[in-house]
Amino acid sequence: MEITPVPQPAAHPIVLVGPHLFNLSNVQMFYSGAGAALTVAAWWKKLPATVFLQVTQRGAALLATMVGVTARGQVVTTPACYLGPFRIEGTERVFSTVRELGEYLLAQRSAMVPAEGTATVLRLDGSLTGIRPTKGKNFKFDQLRPLIGADTLDIHYFQHGPLAGYILVIDDNGKYSGAALNMLATAAWFDTYPPEQYSPIDVVVGTVVLMKSEQLR
Numbered sequence: 001m002e003i004t005p006v007p008q009p010a011a012h013p014i015v016l017v018g019p020h021l022f023n024l025s026n027v028q029m030f031y032s033g034a035g036a037a038l039t040v041a042a043w044w045k046k047l048p049a050t051v052f053l054q055v056t057q058r059g060a061a062l063l064a065t066m067v068g069v070t071a072r073g074q075v076v077t078t079p080a081c082y083l084g085p086f087r088i089e090g091t092e093r094v095f096s097t098v099r100e101l102g103e104y105l106l107a108q109r110s111a112m113v114p115a116e117g118t119a120t121v122l123r124l125d126g127s128l129t130g131i132r133p134t135k136g137k138n139f140k141f142d143q144l145r146p147l148i149g150a151d152t153l154d155i156h157y158f159q160h161g162p163l164a165g166y167i168l169v170i171d172d173n174g175k176y177s178g179a180a181l182n183m184l185a186t187a188a189w190f191d192t193y194p195p196e197q198y199s200p201i202d203v204v205v206g207t208v209v210l211m212k213s214e215q216l217r
Contacts, residue, residue: 019054019056019063020190021069021190021195022053022105022109023049023051023181023186023187024051025048026124027047027087027088027089027183028047028089029044029045029082029086030043031045038085048080050068051080052066052069053098053102053105054066055102064101065098066080066098069195071201072196073194073196073198073199073201074196083097083098084096084100085097086098089180093126111128114130114212118131118211119209119210119211120211121207122185122208123207124207128184131147131209138215138217139215139217141153141216148169148170148171148207148209149171149206150206152171153172154170155168156170156189158188160192162191163210165213166210166211166213167210167211167213171205171206171207174205174206179206180205180206181204182205182208185204185208186203186204188210189202189204
């Protein structure tokens with residue numbers, strides 16, 4: 001069974017305190033025997049929306065575990081067995097194991113903080129794109145609307161934690177239009193507002209843009 005190499009993460013890593021929770025509602029698993037072709041679309045099935053990947057980094061050691069999260073935010077062991085391979089929906093990226101998927105998501109989560117003077121577009125497939133203001137030093141909503149794919153935008157503020165002073169610019173109607181959950185943006189939100197401490201549990205959907213709050217004018 002051929003495994004596609006995992007793309008290298010973006011630059012500008014930051015140090016994070018785990019564990020981190022990644023919702024896997026837009027991740028697919030390959031449900032067939034060894035030797036089956038990974039290109040057969042019918043064998044790729046979406047994971048349940050209740051499945052999360054909990055990733056903890058301690059020095060050189062990384063622990064990646066499939067878990068569930070209750071309505072009250074309690075992290076529980078999932079009774080189902082999810083071994084892989086996995087791919088993010090809408091892409092051809094294939095991850096052979098839970099650990100490999102966890103390594104990729106944690107690397108992208110660490111690398112999403114934008115470089116000075118830039119912002120980062122966080123897409124549904126876990127990819128990161130750095131952007132600069134089209135004019136001057138500040139971003140305008142007109143530049144961000146086509147990137148996010150929405151006419152009406154809203155702002156989520158990180159009030160504390162590793163992203164204190166940063167904002168997420170989001171589609172104001174994303175949840176009402178049924179937009180898919182954004183794994184990286186939601187993981188960052190959980191890092192700031194842990195599900196077990198904040199109720200009800202909130203998530204971030206659609207393509208979003210991360211930047212310092214003073215960059216938006």
